Amino acid sequence: MLRKEQNDILTQTGPGTPMGALFRSYWIPALLAEELPENDCPPVRVRLLSEALLAVRESEGRLGLISEFCAPRSASLGFGRVEAGGIRCAYHGWKYDVGGQCVDVPSEPAENGFCKRIKLRAYPLVRQGDVLWTHMGAPEKRPPLPEFEFSLVPAEQSFTSKRWQQCNWLQAMEGGIDSSHVSWLHSANLDSDPLFKGAKGNEYNLKDPKPVFEVLDTAGGLLIGARRNAEHGSHYWRITPWVMPCFTMVPPRGDHPVHGHFWIPIDDENCWAWSYDYHAARALTAAERQAMRDGKGIHAATIPGTYIPRANRSNDYLMNRTAQKAGLTFSGVEGIAMQDASLQESMGPIADRTKENLTSTDNGIVLARMRLLKAVRALAEKGELPPGVDPAPHRVRSASVVRAPDKPFGQAAADALAVRPGKPHASV
Ligand SMILES: [Fe+2]
Numbered sequence: 001m002l003r004k005e006q007n008d009i010l011t012q013t014g015p016g017t018p019m020g021a022l023f024r025s026y027w028i029p030a031l032l033a034e035e036l037p038e039n040d041c042p043p044v045r046v047r048l049l050s051e052a053l054l055a056v057r058e059s060e061g062r063l064g065l066i067s068e069f070c071a072p073r074s075a076s077l078g079f080g081r082v083e084a085g086g087i088r089c090a091y092h093g094w095k096y097d098v099g100g101q102c103v104d105v106p107s108e109p110a111e112n113g114f115c116k117r118i119k120l121r122a123y124p125l126v127r128q129g130d131v132l133w134t135h136m137g138a139p140e141k142r143p144p145l146p147e148f149e150f151s152l153v154p155a156e157q158s159f160t161s162k163r164w165q166q167c168n169w170l171q172a173m174e175g176g177i178d179s180s181h182v183s184w185l186h187s188a189n190l191d192s193d194p195l196f197k198g199a200k201g202n203e204y205n206l207k208d209p210k211p212v213f214e215v216l217d218t219a220g221g222l223l224i225g226a227r228r229n230a231e232h233g234s235h236y237w238r239i240t241p242w243v244m245p246c247f248t249m250v251p252p253r254g255d256h257p258v259h260g261h262f263w264i265p266i267d268d269e270n271c272w273a274w275s276y277d278y279h280a281a282r283a284l285t286a287a288e289r290q291a292m293r294d295g296k297g298i299h300a301a302t303i304p305g306t307y308i309p310r311a312n313r314s315n316d317y318l319m320n321r322t323a324q325k326a327g328l329t330f331s332g333v334e335g336i337a338m339q340d341a342s343l344q345e346s347m348g349p350i351a352d353r354t355k356e357n358l359t360s361t362d363n364g365i366v367l368a369r370m371r372l373l374k375a376v377r378a379l380a381e382k383g384e385l386p387p388g389v390d391p392a393p394h395r396v397r398s399a400s401v402v403r404a405p406d407k408p409f410g411q412a413a414a415d416a417l418a419v420r421p422g423k424p425h426a427s428v
Pocket residue numbers: 175181182185186336340
């Protein structure tokens with residue numbers, strides 16, 4: 001349970017807010033590379049951390065994220081024309097480069113230099129893997145690029161999608177580090193989803209619905225271990241790393257690709273659920289890639305031409321009571337992604353954490369909130385660099401392992417949690 005002021009701090013990320021300052025310390029996913037597919041392509045309106053922005057790819061391939069609104073009277077540059085070197089407003093023809101610098105005001109004589117004094121807010125946009133990343137903080141505090149393994153492996157080994165989620169980022173992220181719900185909400189999917197089924201670990205998952213959670217602090221966030229009983233007194237561990245502020249990696253199952261998420265605030269009542277899948281040691285098969293595009297695994301089928309899930313709040317998530325009764329899905333909602341989203345959105349646009357009844361399976365959530373609050377305070381009061389800004393903690397893996405009960409999981413699985421390029425995840 002949180003006090004109202006703590007809940008407000010964690011859930012408000014607009015300009016000038018303490019949590020907004022924390023998010024602006026990191027490189028965050030802004031767009032999929034496919035959204036700006038070629039030079040001179042249409043610009044894309046993007047809302048991030050409650051700021052209205054426009055992503056531009058100009059004729060030479062330079063990328064930029066600039067304020068959506070033209071300087072004179074705030075008309076949207078979303079109607080603009082992408083031209084050599086930048087974008088020209090459709091209203092009065094003012095032109096900006098991808099760094100937001102005004103380079104032409106046609107109504108003013110060029111020699112008076114008026115346009116030099118006009119600059120829009122602008123952030124970098126850098127491609128790494130399938131993702132265009134941005135850093136919305138002060139340029140002098142820009143950290144090195146992120147080093148998450150999923151976006152560094154060769155392109156054929158990785159797949160990333162995103163979907164719009166109609167709730168605050170934090171309750172979505174909390175769903176991602178609460179793996180006890182898998183034994184219920186996603187139980188039917190463990191046997192049927194092409195990206196989940198067939199793993200030995202699924203049996204442990206389904207046999208023991210009372211996992212014991214242990215959580216360890218790390219330099220970048222947490223390691224959340226969920227322990228279930230396996231044969232002869234050994235333990236089946238599912239270990240989820242959480243890297244601040246919002247990166248997680250789900251523990252693997254068999255030889256399936258490994259997946260995880262970022263939850264990025266659009267504004268305080270909406271977020272992007274980013275979902276990646278990769279295999280550290282091999283290319284994804286055509287069948288795996290197709291399943292991901294079709295919304296299997298942790299991905300969602302979206303309305304063509306958008307990132308809005310086909311099953312969404314407006315159609316009651318295409319709830320199928322017959323399938324629920326027959327046990328084909330536990331909740332009647334199809335697909336892991338929308339099973340999660342439906343329940344997370346049902347908590348309201350911003351979950352009220354003053355009215356909670358938490359149990360030991362929520363330990364990861366409680367500790368993540370504490371780490372975030374501590375980092376927010378240290379940044380606001382002492383300007384301290386938040387954990388996970390430095391890329392070293394990005395080089396971490398999830399793991400699923402069976403181990404004797406003699407050592408704490410952090411020690412027993414230490415080798416499994418390190419990135420070993422080209423080698424597969426430790427997985428059961
Ligand atoms: Fe889930």
